Amino acid sequence: MKTQEELPNYTKKIFVGGEWKDGKGPVIKDINPWNQEELFSLSSATEDDVNEAFETAAIAQKKWAAVLPPEKSRMMQKLATVVRNRKQEFAEWARKEVGATLAKGYFEAELVASVFESAVHLPLLVEGKILPRDIEGKESIAVRKPLGVIGLISPWNFPGQLTARTLGPALAVGNAVVLKPASTSIVTGGLIFASFLEEAGFPKGLLSVLPGGGSTIGTAITKHPISKLISFTGSTPVGRQVGQNALSADIIKNIELELGGNSPFVVLEDADIDQAVEAAAWGKFMNQGQICMAINRIIVEDKVYDEFTEKFIAKVKTLKRLDMNDPDTFVGPIIDQAQFDTVKNLIDEAKAQGYKMALGGEADGLHMHRTFL
Template sequence: MQQPVDHSVFVPRQYEGFTGQYIAGRWQAGMANHTVLDRNPFDDAVLAELAQASVSDLDRAFDAAKSAHVEWAATPPSERAAVFFRAVAILDARKEEILSWLIRESGSTRIKAGIEWGAVRGGMLEAATMPAAAQGHIIPVDKPGKEARVYKKPVGVVGVISPWNFPLHLSNRSVAPALALGNAVVLKPSNDTPVTGGLLLAKIYEEAGLPPGVLNIVVGSSDIIGDAFSRHPVPRVLTFTGSTPVGRHIARVAGESSLLKRIGLELGGNAPLVVLDDADLEKAVGAALIGRFLHQGQICMSTNRIIVDASLYDRFVEAYTVAAAAVKFGDPNEPDTLVGPLCNDGQVRNVAKCIALARQSGFRECVSGAIEGRVVPPHVFADVRNDSQFARNEIFGPVAPIIRATSEAEALALANDTEFGLSSAVFTRDEARGLAFARRIEAGMTHINDITIHDYPHVMFGGEKNSGLGRFNGKWIVEEFTTDHFISIQR
């Protein structure tokens, strides 16, 4: 197997030329006769000006992927794996450059940007194992001289629509395994993060030696190319990460395609963090703090509701209030800032409405602060009712609702009383009790004595109920991005 390139002895020239699209290995302007300014959400500085994609650009991207797929799928596994080893070396050499883009474009704090860089690096290493993981089977058949074989092969072309909150990671979480398994990809990043969600990833893969056309990036308005992307006949698998309403729309439009396709949806969440009566209070407070305020709460797995047993409730609220009031917010580039700017003005308006709703509902406001620009300071509300609109919504901002539970049974009922079921957590000193509780939570993922935010490249990721369809990571994503072909032999 080819060894990774050693980039440690020099600092590479920074990437440039983010002006539009990456199609068939060429950097080019979009043809929609419309440009968009990519701005820093903290200070509004212009980072790039991008010519948007038209439907004809989208067609060219899918045509390029369809053409490139055949040769890429026939590439030996070791050669495909080597691309990801080289990508890891590039990530290492360009770490500060990548962190800077994440901070400036997505409003990531330096803390969160480092976590995201590490997640992308881990995803690249996991992808390097996948070319050899697409294994078929020979199956006995109850007939003399008969043999049944099941061959596993790439689906062909995968379409990826990614969000702005963890742009580099949530794009690469689909892109890397799809490529590793022999597929070609067309990626549409969010217009809020076109560079970190797509174009920066294209630069990395291009430098790593990925052949032209295997990965294509289209940056454009959803009003122009969104539905065309979802119903396009070329991609056999479509993945989307984002809100539940948009996910429903994409699934509906994809169903209008002339060819049926597989849909993977990672959607909204309303993650409960449950503190039982025997929990370690200090650890529970710390986990609920990070789980709520990391990346301003703009994570689908963020702790959206904190449910605390009545016996610990007052002590928890007091300790959590002190901890939240001490959280540093503001400039995301400062190393100890936990809460930076929200991604865009729409998010600020949505979070401000949530705060106003909590106040109108009469919930106890324990921590607050004035909104400055797109920076919303931490807010904490206690004595929240689980059946209130405030608690039932995915807040997606630095606002923490605390809910009292009279018993373990009520805590479980409160945790499950939501349309969502992505992530969750429970705190208890009794591991067996925690496991029994966790198995009754209606969610795709539950963490005992830990935060609600976890995404490991080799461990299943996915939700239940209105939090999505399908599974990401490890052997689960191998199944999503491959198809089985049954061939029998009669001797």
């Protein structure tokens, strides 16, 4: 394991207005969920950093918006190339920081690279149009313009992809971004992206990355008068609070919320049961089920219930776990103790209510056994 001195600069400082700076807020410890070892510690941002980030971004954004589309597209191509060249670096951090398996880490790294490659063409697609007129001698023209400075709050479960999908398009069409990653994914959801932009040569100030608490840094971002849009992915309760904060600010902001889901997986009697089993196992246990679109409920018709259940349990038993270095490992750890406790409490409540435990229910550290009720 590397010492703090040997680790990249983005594990030591926050990124404010295009500059790497020492944080002055509470210390965040970045923990490896596989073994609960500390990867590094970092002093977080403060509300003063939020103000500096937005003020710098407002200036940088005006200059960036004035850059002609072909030049923006060229810069986005440089960024996409940097991201693709550093896919392995991202994937390794995804494994260590958020408990990704090898397969999930490289899968997400590819998604991140693809998002930025798709954004290369967006500057050239920002077009206006002439609208029907209702006044003699006048013209009515619709022109698309960037919003300004975007506040982005990203989650820990797919931190890279869920940061990139807002950051890439926002930059491509002329916006600046102030980003707060989740405290359990400050590299893969935030600071590594500052390093990407810096290497690609983007103008300073277009991105700030401010690790910190949701009640402090997150609230300051959602309420800041300079931010024109808040993009948040996370739980429904926190999403409600983000919306309330944004609407209670001096300026009513645009809000983009992607919140928790409760996705059913339905198996009908005419289904290919073997295929259904494979799909259900992947959809339920990918990233330990820590995905907003993960399967939450499996609903099976009576005629195929026994067959599906028997085959599903047999399949789930084959899913490897515990070894972060084994490319065949499919099930990793729960992200942290708080989330683990939530999962364990749900299982205990289900048992108390009389639900039958078909498989699992035990745990090793943060590694929950493959569990099926």
